[in-house]
Amino acid sequence: MKSIVILISGRGSNMEAIVQAAIPGARIAAVISNRPNAGGLAFAAAQGIATAVVDHTAYADRAAFDAALAAVINRHAPDLVVLAGFMRVLTPDFVRQYEGRLINIHPSLLPSFTGLHTHQRALEAGVRVHGTTVHFVTAELDCGPIIIQAVVPVMAGDDEAALSARVLAQEHRIFPQAVRWIVEDRVSIDGSVARVAGVREPGVLISPPPEDV
Numbered sequence: 752m753k754s755i756v757i758l759i760s761g762r763g764s765n766m767e768a769i770v771q772a773a774i775p776g777a778r779i780a781a782v783i784s785n786r787p788n789a790g791g792l793a794f795a796a797a798q799g800i801a802t803a804v805v806d807h808t809a810y811a812d813r814a815a816f817d818a819a820l821a822a823v824i825n826r827h828a829p830d831l832v833v834l835a836g837f838m839r840v841l842t843p844d845f846v847r848q849y850e851g852r853l854i855n856i857h858p859s860l861l862p863s864f865t866g867l868h869t870h871q872r873a874l875e876a877g878v879r880v881h882g883t884t885v886h887f888v889t890a891e892l893d894c895g896p897i898i899i900q901a902v903v904p905v906m907a908g909d910d911e912a913a914l915s916a917r918v919l920a921q922e923h924r925i926f927p928q929a930v931r932w933i934v935e936d937r938v939s940i941d942g943s944v945a946r947v948a949g950v951r952e953p954g955v956l957i958s959p960p961p962e963d964v
């Protein structure tokens with residue numbers, strides 16, 4: 752049984768999708784938030800999952816926060832640490848500690864649109880397709896070997912809310928899929944590339960193409 756710790760900062764809908772996938776061989780050991788009022792904590796507690804808050808505002812600097820966070824994570828001896836809408840930049844020391852077992856979901860087709868406000872920036876750039884990426888975390892923000900991506904069309908008349916909702920629906924599909932592959936020991940890291948054993952099209956899902964209007 753693989754032990755998984757999920758870190759959240761807010762709503763926690765991706766965490767929920769992973770919990771609800773009930774992945775064989777995986778146990779969600781804990782859900783940890785850096786914000787005491789994160790909506791997702793209530794869902795996790797109602798599922799009987801251990802929850803904890805490590806409030807970043809209580810720490811003098813990133814290093815002190817990351818050390819406190821790691822101490823709470825390590826109580827659960829996780830095989831995998833999942834950043835599911837965890838909105839803090841982590842120090843290289845923290846990242847190194849979990850090398851190869853720390854994954855994140857980012858709401859864009861990396862390496863495009865790293866950072867914040869990805870949907871608005873995609874609209875402003877006029878891209879025709881957008882999407883989401885699950886990747887291993889490395890010291891550089893929103894980089895690291897890509898495990899799976901989902902592509903969605905950008906449609907005429909989209910605003911940030913419409914586009915982000917379309918992307919989020921795909922996040923809820925690909926994140927549990929990535930966790931499942933890792934739990935099944937099918938994902939390996941080859942330099943800057945992640946490989947998934949036994950998948951012919953390794954992790955690109957394309958949602959149905961838009962129809963003519």
Ligand code: GRF
Nearest residue numbers: 762763764765836856857858
């Ligand atoms: C998601 O869009 C995720 O890609 C981004 O933050 C959002 C978190 O949503 N990193 P939720 O808390 O999982 O509902």
